[in-house]
Amino acid sequence: MKVESWQGINGKLIHNGQKAIVVKDEKELADQGKLQDRLKQEGKPIDEVRKALIKNTIKRQIKTDPLKISSWFNRHQDSKNAKKTEKLVSDKPTHQYKQIKNELTFFGESFLEGFLGFYGLEVDNALGRYEHNLHVLETQELGQSEKEYYLATSENGRVKLATDPLPSQQIAEEQLNKFYQREPEETQAEQLQLRTSEDDRKEE
Numbered sequence: 001m002k003v004e005s006w007q008g009i010n011g012k013l014i015h016n017g018q019k020a021i022v023v024k025d026e027k028e029l030a031d032q033g034k035l036q037d038r039l040k041q042e043g044k045p046i047d048e049v050r051k052a053l054i055k056n057t058i059k060r061q062i063k064t065d066p067l068k069i070s071s072w073f074n075r076h077q078d079s080k081n082a083k084k085t086e087k088l089v090s091d092k093p094t095h096q097y098k099q100i101k102n103e104l105t106f107f108g109e110s111f112l113e114g115f116l117g118f119y120g121l122e123v124d125n126a127l128g129r130y131e132h133n134l135h136v137l138e139t140q141e142l143g144q145s146e147k148e149y150y151l152a153t154s155e156n157g158r159v160k161l162a163t164d165p166l167p168s169q170q171i172a173e174e175q176l177n178k179f180y181q182r183e184p185e186e187t188q189a190e191q192l193q194l195r196t197s198e199d200d201r202k203e204e
Contacts, residue, residue: 019043
């Protein structure tokens with residue numbers, strides 16, 4: 001069994017080359033027997049699980065600015081619903097969705113449908129950007145200490161390696177920064193952004 005971790009993505013993929021499961025807690029990796037049982041019972045095709053893992057993290061990181069939602073309604077010639085976006089109190093989709101459902105008499109079904117359409121498009125666009133870009137991929141044979149690092153993309157859940165195995169995570173990140181010609185400070189700012197969105201999730 002192999003363990004796979006993607007840069008910026010919460011959870012690890014455990015797979016046997018065909019089927020995969022997601023593990024959220026690092027401690028679960030210690031019990032290989034339990035993981036094998038889970039893989040047998042719950043395992044789904046690896047590409048499908050990988051795509052879902054990436055999409056779930058991206059969904060939680062999305063912020064939906066009420067102004068963007070308003071312009072979405074305006075582009076769809078729906079000025080009445082565009083005006084209602086002023087009443088949204090957050091930029092977190094889960095909070096907005098709860099607010100809309102709780103105040104459905106005010107927002108109405110057409111607003112909810114429009115909001116879900118907008119949110120779905122935002123998720124698809126963010127997922128497309130993630131899949132298109134290179135990321136550090138860490139792989140490890142379960143129970144072994146050696147890890148391998150690659151630069152890779154995951155389009156529709158299919159891994160495309162862009163490098164041979166790299167000796168360390170630091171070297172992989174340096175190669176990635178070189179490829180995108182980013183300065184280390186920019187990368188630190190991105191990491192900070194990822195940490196901030198993780199903190200936001202803990203609040204939910």
